[in-house]
Amino acid sequence: MKILLIGSGGREHALAWKLAKNNRVEKIYVAPGNGGTAKEDKCENINITDIDELLEFALNNSIELTVVGPEDPLTKGIVDKFKANGLKIFGPSKEAAKLEGSKSFSKDFMKKYGVKTAEYEVFYDSNKALDYLEGCSYPIVIKADGLAAGKGVAICENKEEALNAVKSFMIDDIFKGAGEKIVIEEFLEGVEASILSITDGQTIIPFISAKDHKQIFDGGKGANTGGMGVLAPNPYVTDEVLSDFEENIMNKTLVGIKEEGFDFKGIIFFGLMITKKGSYLLEYNVRMGDPETQSVLYLMESDLLEIIEASLRDELYKTEIKWKSGACVNVVLASKGYPGSFTKGYEISIEDEIKDKVFLAGATLEDNILRTNGGRVLSIVGVGNTVDEAREDAYKSINKVKFIDKYFRNDIGLI
Numbered sequence: 001m002k003i004l005l006i007g008s009g010g011r012e013h014a015l016a017w018k019l020a021k022n023n024r025v026e027k028i029y030v031a032p033g034n035g036g037t038a039k040e041d042k043c044e045n046i047n048i049t050d051i052d053e054l055l056e057f058a059l060n061n062s063i064e065l066t067v068v069g070p071e072d073p074l075t076k077g078i079v080d081k082f083k084a085n086g087l088k089i090f091g092p093s094k095e096a097a098k099l100e101g102s103k104s105f106s107k108d109f110m111k112k113y114g115v116k117t118a119e120y121e122v123f124y125d126s127n128k129a130l131d132y133l134e135g136c137s138y139p140i141v142i143k144a145d146g147l148a149a150g151k152g153v154a155i156c157e158n159k160e161e162a163l164n165a166v167k168s169f170m171i172d173d174i175f176k177g178a179g180e181k182i183v184i185e186e187f188l189e190g191v192e193a194s195i196l197s198i199t200d201g202q203t204i205i206p207f208i209s210a211k212d213h214k215q216i217f218d219g220g221k222g223a224n225t226g227g228m229g230v231l232a233p234n235p236y237v238t239d240e241v242l243s244d245f246e247e248n249i250m251n252k253t254l255v256g257i258k259e260e261g262f263d264f265k266g267i268i269f270f271g272l273m274i275t276k277k278g279s280y281l282l283e284y285n286v287r288m289g290d291p292e293t294q295s296v297l298y299l300m301e302s303d304l305l306e307i308i309e310a311s312l313r314d315e316l317y318k319t320e321i322k323w324k325s326g327a328c329v330n331v332v333l334a335s336k337g338y339p340g341s342f343t344k345g346y347e348i349s350i351e352d353e354i355k356d357k358v359f360l361a362g363a364t365l366e367d368n369i370l371r372t373n374g375g376r377v378l379s380i381v382g383v384g385n386t387v388d389e390a391r392e393d394a395y396k397s398i399n400k401v402k403f404i405d406k407y408f409r410n411d412i413g414l415i
């Protein structure tokens with residue numbers, strides 16, 4: 001079987017590594033891939049990102065399955081296009097991908113189907129939004145409607161910060177159209193959890209839970225990033241939290257997917273806030289998380305390709321996903337300066353004994369030399385029977401990876 005895998009992050013390196021374990025897989029083309037997928041077993045990078053060119057590649061190269069990593073091609077309708085050309089592809093349709101692509105669409109969906117979420121209002125007019133802020137209690141959360149590369153959410157402690165956020169999103173248009181419409185939302189206090197899951201539109205099976213560490217500095221301080229490391233399972237997701245989630249969030253989402261008639265055979269990722277009043281849904285993503293994937297797939301005992309195929313055949317109802325016991329921690333090694341500006345192009349050395357525990361992200365392979373090429377350069381995975389053992393396993397490997405300006409958090413997995 002030849003697979004086309006779309007994306008270039010650590011998530012895609014982990015997906016390629018896991019898919020390659022299936023004996024039926026002969027080749028995985030990764031578009032565009034990174035320095036990790038360039039070296040991975042059975043993988044070859046192809047330098048294509050345009051959807052029409054990807055389609056042509058799939059048609060001309062006997063691709064039997066396409067797996068889409070990031071949200072961008074999904075919201076642009078890659079799934080609809082591939083299907084219209086008779087190709088098998090794993091991911092939601094363009095319409096279903098609006099659950100991630102538009103915050104107002106997803107909030108309205110949650111409200112319509114009774115999915116537990118923060119109170120909110122949608123604004124199209126900046127004057128109305130600015131007026132509304134006069135009567136709010138603070139803190140409050142302001143979200144750009146469209147995709148803003150993870151930067152479209154402002155937690156505003158007071159009215160002045162909120163007025164500034166509305167102005168920069170709606171009037172200064174800092175997200176180039178993504179903030180024309182905004183959602184203003186109740187601030188929720190609690191701890192976060194990521195629950196990735198797979199659906200075929202009739203059944204949703206949750207994966208093992210995960211805990212991202214979004215801020216750049218230890219102790220959850222500093223700017224938000226794409227994620228600096230993940231612990232799985234998430235210790236806050238107890239059996240009680242899980243059944244609350246299934247009843248008030250997951251099952252209601254599934255009713256909505258069915259009622260709306262969404263063509264959704266793919267990943268649905270629930271971003272939760274666990275509060276004293278139960279769990280609330282902050283957002284949907286319609287793809288795997290990065291770096292959640294690196295920890296979650298490391299603990300997945302079952303074969304990922306078979307699970308994806310079961311989803312495409314509408315057979316998740318008879319599928320069971322098996323997980324390894326214990327814990328997994330992945331620590332992201334970033335370029336110093338990220339999420340602000342940083343220098344690229346430094347040589348990366350990785351000692352052989354830990355090669356199987358490294359997923360590359362912002363790294364390229366040129367003339368057989370790995371070089372830094374992004375903010376989040378790679379992540380190192382550690383496993384163990386307990387969280388402490390998993391942390392120790394990950395952290396002891398960090399000095400076996402060297403590059404200039406290496407930066408990482410010391411508290412990944414600590415709760």
Ligand code: AMP
Nearest residue numbers: 118141153185186187188189271282283
């Ligand atoms: P989102 O893209 O909606 O997940 O928001 C990004 C991050 O902003 C989340 O991971 C939370 O840390 C924070 N956030 C979003 N919505 C809220 C909310 N209503 N209350 C508190 N924090 C929030």
Ligand code: GLY
Nearest residue numbers: 226227289290291
């Ligand atoms: N790590 C969070 C995300 O992938 O959205």
